[in-house]
Amino acid sequence: MKNISKKVIYLLFFVIFVGFMLFPFLFILFSSFKLPKDIMAIPPKLLPTQWIFSNYVDAFQIQPLVIYLRNSLIMSLLVVLMTILIGSLAAYALSRTEIKGKKIFLVFLLLISLLPPVTIINPIYQLLSKVHLLNTYFGLALVITVLELPLAVWFLTAFFNTIPKSLEESAEIDGANIVQVFRSILFPLVKSGIFIVSILVFIGAWNQFLFALVLNQFEARRMVTVGVTLYITDYLVPWGVLSAASIIVIIPLILMVLALQKRILSGVLEGGVKE
Amino acid sequence: MKRREKIGYLCLLPAALLVLVFVFYPVAKTIWLSFHELRVQTMVDGAKFIGFGNYEKILRDETFWKTFRWTFMFTVISVSIELVIGMGLALIMNRKIPGQGIIRTTILIPWAIPTIVAGMMWSYLFGQYGMINEILLKAHIITAYLPWMTEEFYAKTAIIIADVWKTTPYMSLLLLAGLQNVPKNLYEAAAIDGAGKIQQFFRITIPMIKPALMVAVLFRVVAALRIYDLIAAMTSGGPAGTTESLSIYAVSTYFRYGNWGYGAALSVVMLVLALIISLFFVDAMKSKVGE
Numbered sequence: 001m002k003n004i005s006k007k008v009i010y011l012l013f014f015v016i017f018v019g020f021m022l023f024p025f026l027f028i029l030f031s032s033f034k035l036p037k038d039i040m041a042i043p044p045k046l047l048p049t050q051w052i053f054s055n056y057v058d059a060f061q062i063q064p065l066v067i068y069l070r071n072s073l074i075m076s077l078l079v080v081l082m083t084i085l086i087g088s089l090a091a092y093a094l095s096r097t098e099i100k101g102k103k104i105f106l107v108f109l110l111l112i113s114l115l116p117p118v119t120i121i122n123p124i125y126q127l128l129s130k131v132h133l134l135n136t137y138f139g140l141a142l143v144i145t146v147l148e149l150p151l152a153v154w155f156l157t158a159f160f161n162t163i164p165k166s167l168e169e170s171a172e173i174d175g176a177n178i179v180q181v182f183r184s185i186l187f188p189l190v191k192s193g194i195f196i197v198s199i200l201v202f203i204g205a206w207n208q209f210l211f212a213l214v215l216n217q218f219e220a221r222r223m224v225t226v227g228v229t230l231y232i233t234d235y236l237v238p239w240g241v242l243s244a245a246s247i248i249v250i251i252p253l254i255l256m257v258l259a260l261q262k263r264i265l266s267g268v269l270e271g272g273v274k275e
Numbered sequence: 276m277k278r279r280e281k282i283g284y285l286c287l288l289p290a291a292l293l294v295l296v297f298v299f300y301p302v303a304k305t306i307w308l309s310f311h312e313l314r315v316q317t318m319v320d321g322a323k324f325i326g327f328g329n330y331e332k333i334l335r336d337e338t339f340w341k342t343f344r345w346t347f348m349f350t351v352i353s354v355s356i357e358l359v360i361g362m363g364l365a366l367i368m369n370r371k372i373p374g375q376g377i378i379r380t381t382i383l384i385p386w387a388i389p390t391i392v393a394g395m396m397w398s399y400l401f402g403q404y405g406m407i408n409e410i411l412l413k414a415h416i417i418t419a420y421l422p423w424m425t426e427e428f429y430a431k432t433a434i435i436i437a438d439v440w441k442t443t444p445y446m447s448l449l450l451l452a453g454l455q456n457v458p459k460n461l462y463e464a465a466a467i468d469g470a471g472k473i474q475q476f477f478r479i480t481i482p483m484i485k486p487a488l489m490v491a492v493l494f495r496v497v498a499a500l501r502i503y504d505l506i507a508a509m510t511s512g513g514p515a516g517t518t519e520s521l522s523i524y525a526v527s528t529y530f531r532y533g534n535w536g537y538g539a540a541l542s543v544v545m546l547v548l549a550l551i552i553s554l555f556f557v558d559a560m561k562s563k564v565g566e
Contacts, residue, residue, distance in 0.1 A: 014374050017364075021381045024396045024440070025388070027406055031399070042404045043412075090290035097283025105287065112298055113494070114549050116501040118525040119542040120301035122308075122535060127301070146297040149290060178282060207389035209504045210522075214530065225391050229508065232395075239399055246392045253387040261380050268445075269452040 025250075032056065032243035039240045055244035059231075062241060064219065065248065068227035071137070071216075072206055075223060078141040079148060079205035080198045086145065087152030088194065092182070094153070095160035096168075106157075109150040117147075117210055125214055135218040143211055148201045155200075158270065159193035160186070196267030199260060203253060224249050302546070308539035315533030322536070329540035338516070339541065342524045345431070349520070350499040353438045357495060360439065361446030366480075368447065369454040382444035390441060394508025397437035398424060401509075427517040430510050434518060438505055442498075446491055453487025454480070486558075493556040497549050521545055 027046065031039065032055050034048040059065055094102050124143055125134070133139030167189075168181045176184070212223035228249055231242045257264060309329055311322035333339050368378060385393065400406050401423035408420040423429045457480065465475050481488070503522040506512060512519035512527075525545065529538035 010372070014378070018377060018381050020440070021385060021444075024393070024400060025384060027400060028396050043409045044404060044406050046406070086289045086293065089286040093283040093286035097279050097286070098277070099280055099283035099287065105291070108294065111553070112294065114497045114553055115298065115302075116497075116522065116542065116545040116549055117503070118501070118522050118529075118538075119305050119546045120298060121526070122529050122538060122542075123301035123304035124297060126304075127296075142293070143297055146293050149293065153290065203387055207391075209389065209391045209507075210526070214526075225389050228392060229395070237399075242395065243399075246395060249392055250388050253389075254384060257383045257387045258380065261383060264383065265379060265448070268448045269455065 025254075028243045028246055031239060032247050034240050034243075036240060055240040056248070058238075058241045059245040059248060062238075063227055063230055063245070065224070065227065065245060067220065068222055068224040069248070071221055072224040075137045075141050075144075076202050076205040078137055079144045080201050082141060082145045083148045083152045083201045084194055084198060087149055087197070088156050088190070090149075090153045091156035091160050092186070094157045096165070106154070109153055112146070113150040121211065121214055124211075128215060135216050135221045137221065140212060140215050140221075140223075141205075143215065144205050144208055147208075147211075148204050151204070152197050152201060155197050155267070155270070156190065156193060159190050163189050192263075196263055199256065199264055200267055203256070206253065305539045305542050305546075308536055309543045311536045311539075313535045315535065325536070329537050330544075332537065333540055333544060338519075338524065341517075342519045342521050345518065346500060346502070346521045349431070349435065349438075349502065350496055353435050353442075354492065354495045354499055356435070356439050357443045357446045358492060361443050361450055361491075364443070364447035365450035365454055368451050382447060385441050386444040386448075388441075390504035391508045393441050394437060394505045397433065397440070398509045401433045424510060425514050427514060430514060430518050434506060434509055437509060438499070438502070441505065442495065446495055449487060449491035449494070450484065453484035453491075456487075457483040489556050489558070493553065496552055500548060500552070501545065 030047055033051045033053070034055070035050055035052055038045060038048050038050075090105075093099060094105065128134045128139045128143075131139075133142070163186065167185050171181050171185055207225060208223070209225045213226050216222055216226070228242075228245050231238055231245055308322070310324060310326060312325045312328065313322040364378075364382070368375065388396075402408075403420060403422065403424070405423070407423065408417070411417045412420065421429055423433045461479050461483070462475055465479055470478065501522050502520045503526065506518055506520050506523060510518045512523050521541070522545070525538055525541040528534050528541055532538075
């Protein structure tokens with residue numbers, strides 16, 4: 001008897017929890033296929049009376065969504081590239097060489113992730129304006145790279161530390177130089193770590209809002225998180241079109257999460273707190 | 276200096292340079308600006324040193340205290356709820372239980388959705404004739420539609436609910452990481468000694484995951500204090516500025532009112548707040564850096 005009631009409680013929890021987590025997403029998904037009269041319906045209905053696709057067509061016509069998507073994709077890939085390159089160099093230094101001030105550097109990185117963005121946003125705006133990097137992929141990507149660097153360095157350092165040094169030492173005795181060691185021994189071993197960090201950094205960069213809003217205001221270089229808010233005007237919120245645009249923005253992320261669920265989880269779990 | 280050492284510094288150089296240019300310099304500049312009077316409208320006159328003038332103004336600024344109280348309240352309430360639910364979730368995910376895979380996939384969805392989009396979704400759901408009101412009405416929890424987005428108390432509640440939805444997954448993953456490091460035989464030994472489940476939780480689980488727990492709470496508290504995206508998307512600070520957070524106030528002081536000196540002082544206050552809170556967690560950070 002006790003066992004059955006336990007199962008019922010768990011099932012109840014399970015349904016309510018999964019429902020609560022998925023509900024907003026599902027509701028937006030259904031709304032994106034609704035006619036205006038279904039959107040306006042009082043009381044609101046969960047499912048469309050008639051499934052239509054025109055909200056998606058409108059989403060691309062009302063705002064240059066293709067440009068926004070392209071901008072976010074280019075900028076995020078640039079961030080991944082720079083973060084991985086700079087981050088793995090730093091992680092290599094922290095894990096493999098006898099330099100001073102390692103802990104101080106790690107603590108500073110930790111402090112960056114605690115920093116409120118408003119403390120740096122105005123000077124960064126001025127700085128990028130002076131060097132003509134406002135409204136460019138590179139300027140915004142540089143700033144976001146700095147914000148993503150703590151995660152990457154922490155994670156990659158931990159990853160480098162799990163690889164026994166003896167492998168490189170024996171290669172070095174055989175006369176391999178550092179570049180060769182890095183390329184032929186370390187890189188293949190940390191490949192999976194780099195992959196996970198890339199995914200986490202990509203999602204982080206794609207989802208950035210405040211810096212994207214302030215630094216890239218021109219339409220030609222506007223990020224999709226900023227662009228998607230522009231469907232809302234003073235007079236009305238076109239929920240059907242906005243829902244369609246939202247779905248377009250999050251579908252790549254959701255597909256990525258579904259496809260790479262195990263690796264993302266292990267990434268977050270290991271990068272999160274393990275020493 | 277040995278050759279290896281040189282290579283080490285060389286490898287660290289790009290990261291250090293980036294941090295110098297995009298963190299150190301801006302923070303120093305903001306601190307400098309906070310002691311000056313500088314407005315976009317009178318930019319030609321240059322910055323005028325006014326000592327602690329901006330900070331004195333903050334003490335007398337009612338808008339500041341209003342946003343401060345709300346940001347603080349928001350942080351305490353949402354992080355507490357997230358901690359309790361996140362802990363429950365982490366305990367469930369740490370067991371072999373049917374539906375495990377579905378739970379794990381499900382929690383990654385709110386985590387992956389951009390906060391700005393999540394905020395817009397929730398403001399739709401919380402609309403006057405929105406789905407939340409309809410569900411509450413059908414369930415006989417309310418008798419008339421609630422003014423979620425147009426009255427202070429309800430708007431604040433809505434923001435907290437949306438934040439809990441968005442960030443509990445991350446909290447639960449950080450806690451789960453801690454739970455996975457607790458040796459199972461501790462529980463077996465405790466069970467033999469006759470300790471019940473609740474006793475085991477408070478005597479073994481909590482002390483063992485304390486470092487992970489502290490780090491998770493620190494990160495969430497600091498992130499909640501600087502909340503911007505979610506509120507910008509849901510209410511833009513309304514109704515009548517009652518849900519404006521410190522970040523929103525600072526950003527609009529900078530970029531809408533063009534008051535750089537005062538905006539800088541507000542940002543420095545936020546920075547100091549984040550530092551003070553971090554001090555409470557020094558032990559937790561030490562465990563992360565490794566002794």
